[in-house]
Amino acid sequence: MSGVSYxxxxxxxxxxxxxxxNIGRGMVLAFADQGARLVVVDVDVKQxxxxxxxxxxxxxxxxxxxxxxxxxxxxxxxxxTAVSAFGRIDVLVNNLGWQRPAWFGDLDPATIDRTIALNxxxxxxxxxxxxxxxxxxxxxxxxxxxxxAAFGDLRxxxxxxxxxxxxxxxxxxxxxAGRSGVRANVVAPGLVLxxxxxxxxxxxxxxxxxxxxxERGRQAVLKGIPLRRFSEPEDIAASVLFFASDLAAxxxxxxxxxxSGGYAMPC
Numbered sequence: 592m593s594g595v596s597y598x599x600x601x602x603x604x605x606x607x608x609x610x611x612x613n614i615g616r617g618m619v620l621a622f623a624d625q626g627a628r629l630v631v632v633d634v635d636v637k638q639x640x641x642x643x644x645x646x647x648x649x650x651x652x653x654x655x656x657x658x659x660x661x662x663x664x665x666x667x668x669x670x671x672t673a674v675s676a677f678g679r680i681d682v683l684v685n686n687l688g689w690q691r692p693a694w695f696g697d698l699d700p701a702t703i704d705r706t707i708a709l710n711x712x713x714x715x716x717x718x719x720x721x722x723x724x725x726x727x728x729x730x731x732x733x734x735x736x737x738x739x740a741a742f743g744d745l746r747x748x749x750x751x752x753x754x755x756x757x758x759x760x761x762x763x764x765x766x767x768a769g770r771s772g773v774r775a776n777v778v779a780p781g782l783v784l785x786x787x788x789x790x791x792x793x794x795x796x797x798x799x800x801x802x803x804x805x806e807r808g809r810q811a812v813l814k815g816i817p818l819r820r821f822s823e824p825e826d827i828a829a830s831v832l833f834f835a836s837d838l839a840a841x842x843x844x845x846x847x848x849x850x851s852g853g854y855a856m857p858c
Contacts, residue, residue, distance in 0.1 A: 595829065597836040601626035604677040605835070606669065608660060608717060609687035611638040613785045614736070617824025618684055618831050623651035625832065627682075630673040632656045632665075652677075660687055660713045670720045679728055682835045683721045685714045685757075686736045690750040703749050710753035711760075718764060726771040732835045733768070735761045736827075737779040737847070739855035754779070758847055765845030774844040776834040781851025782812050783822045818852035826850050 605622045609615040610631035623646045633639040636657040646653040654676050658665035673680050689709040725731025740751035765775040830848045849855050
């Protein structure tokens, strides 16, 4: 994030779920460059440690919590670890997500259940676990990662539904928690391709032999992007840092930023 400085983020405690690969990794690196103290929660132990090594090489503090966030005990461990290590949680970025693009009629019950559990239920559970900490502090920034699929797209029906629900959830939380000094906002990325193999772990949906989007699909998406380029992890990180900063976004809550080069233009 060269050229952009948020001095109020220095020493802030930032928790990022799904922080080891692609978008999450970009966020974690960007927060580290601002001098934040990090708690990364990811199911991929190996990739999380790779990312942590890079963070430590930059001189930033980081704690890794490994585990499946669909298990309540892992969420509890993550929150307790952050509070024990740093005494507070200033920013929560709910970035964990999962999808398998498919036509609605081809979705099987197991895929539907997994999509809802990892995208929506984990976000709800993380918010419930972290908000009491922020409320007790009388400050905090909650940033939920949605998707342009929330506004409707082909082969994204249930995934898009979970991401639309995240927007509604965040707006409600913004109204409830604002009186306690907690802001809640949404960043909705478009298609974000990993810059390289080192950006994804073996458990990432981008790591499989079968591409999430084939070249034909990518080109079709690209034609619908007015700026004619796919978003990169650092593009998403820039908006997340903006929302995280009390200096830059102190009067912003309940808002949605679409970061997709104009693919979607929500009101």
